[in-house]
Amino acid sequence: MADEIDHGSEEFADARQEMDQLVYDSLKSKEMKPNAMFARLSDLAKSAKMSRTAVTWARKNSLWPLQFGLACCAIELMDFGSSRIDAERKGYLLFRGTPRQCDVMVVAGWVTKSMVPEIKRLYEQMTEPRYVIAFGECATCGGPWWQSYNIVKGIDEVLHVDVYVAGCPPKPENLFAALMKLQKKVGGSIED
Amino acid sequence: MKIDRGQLTNQVSRLKAAGFDYLVKITAVDYVDHLEVLYFVRDIAASKDEILEVTVAPSDAWVPTIMDFHLSADWYERELAEMFGITVKGRATARLFLEKWDGADPPLRKSFVWDAQYRTRDVKK
Amino acid sequence: MSVTRINVGPIHPSTHGVIRLVVDVDGDTIVNVEPHAGFLHRGVEKLAETRMYMQIPPYTEKLDYVAPMSYDEAYVAAVEAAMGIEVNEKAKYVRTVLLELQRIASHLLGLGTLCNDIGQMFTVFMWTFKDRDIVLDLLQEATGSRMFYVNMRLGGMHAELPPDFAEHAYNTMNYIEKRVSQYETYVEKNTAFMERMRGIGVLSSEDAKALGVAGPVLRASGVNYDARKHSPYYMYDKFHFNPKVMLTGDNFARYKVRMLEMKESVRIVKAALKAMPEGSCLGMPVKLRSPNPVNRTVSVSRELPRGECMMYLVADPQKPYRLSIRSPNMVNLAAIGHIAKGARFADLFGILGTLDIIMGCVDR
CATH class of the missing domain: 3.40.50.12280 (Rossmann fold)
Structure with a gap:
């Protein structure tokens, strides 16, 4: 249901694509170093653009x-x-x-x-x-x-x-x- | 059966001795010139109901308590005191439903008239 | 003996609505419980004096919101008694069927929340809600709405039953009968459940009558009273209805009475569906002016799933002069001070769960 996840405006588009690629790669179980995904995420999170998207995405999908x-x-x-x-x-x-x-x-x-x-x-x-x-x-x-x-x-x-x-x-x-x-x-x- | 306020406790104890040991409800009706307090008791074994009606004047609104005979009268008498303003003599009646009541009259009296207030339009954050 | 006062406040995880219980505890033993009600008081009895007769069923339904049709029916029966209107023959059968279905749905919810309170047995909660959804689907077929039906009219119902309702209902009742037996087996073999139910919260039959409790709580203490038997209405007499009575008066008895009542309801629904006559069950449409009352004061007793409700109606020409509602949940809640005295603090919620109280009915 990817069309329902609405991350916002265009400036986050490439960050979103990177994130999607990461998830896709891990699902396809391509050869990756063990902590590669987390390392990549923390690199991305250092840039302000990514963290806002990730945090908002996490928040809205886990409303308690x-x-x-x-x-x-x-x-x-x-x-x-x-x-x-x-x-x-x-x-x-x-x-x-x-x-x-x-x-x-x-x-x-x-x-x-x-x-x-x-x-x-x-x-x-x-x-x-x-x-x-x-x-x-x-x-x-x-x-x-x-x-x-x-x-x-x-x-x-x-x-x-x-x-x-x-x-x-x-x-x-x-x-x-x-x-x-x-x-x-x-x-x-x-x-x- | 219409009885006098003075005979109420005697009648209730007589009925209880005769087997009417289950109190169904105590309620009241506000006919504007008088208040009528109704006691519904039941004999479960014989399957019979009995209604005691006590007429009370609005200016002199009190009834004696029947808690000595029926424990269930507790909340009913509290509700009577709160909703109709009828004092129940012989016990302290704490408020039951409306702990902060600021209206002039008790709610279920006919003299209590309220107008439907329209809501305020400013939204407080 | 040092007494601590604990406030089990209006919002607490036990899903029984908003009560404030002020509990005095000495160590782990309860010394006194004082319920404070009134957080849901909205003055139904006063509002009923300002509305016409058939505008009131939506109000009375929201009193006991788990079994709304039973309150609706009690009110409409009071109005019919005041007007001198007879319910037509088919409508009596239809009302019996729908009321007993409502009773099954209500007891299922009571069982689910009881298991949730006792040991966080959320599984049983999920199962009973699934079964309750199935029964509510059946009620939706018959009336059009899941929860607030407003389907009673003076002298009958608002619409006919759909043609395949009898078949669906019969299949559903077979399923529910199996499920109720399954619940009994699962729950009664669970040691944690039984330890918290047997022998806890005992209410003797003299105390039950003195405190004026109603419904399954009264019958679980050995008092044989059920308004369906002692002042029979609709088809209960014809189908040989028998009240279920247990003698011990503890938590387990109150729970068991509800399970037995569910089985009895299934039996009555099946019998009524088989014996249902032909004809129309429609009552007076709401658009017409209601007739003038014949009797000025009327009192009607009905057996709701949670107890006996007595509606006392003083009837004026187009609207009630006074509607007084005897709420079974109010007396059951008032009795908790007596029942929980001497029990352990954690058992308070077990007792509250078996009393099965709906706060909308307490604070009319």
């Missing part, structure tokens, strides 16, 4: 989520991680309990006023770069509880959201598409 299900959309989130729509094949693995090791927070479910300080604290504990996906209508705009007295109308009144997913609840395939869009955003091909 925070296990943060609030309500009904959490059930679809659990379904998203299970075997039919497997989230882990896109690098979205290891739902962690601690926010210090996570990149993405998927806010799944409605947010009440009692919950806002907790969410803010978790968001502040995540290390940069961090992303937020507002999953479902309740996190996007308050959802069916639009007129409730205890609901925050959308998590973007509290945090900065990167991707919104509509649906009540969105099917796990929708979350998969949102994840791929977030990957494109991390890669830099969609502007904020």
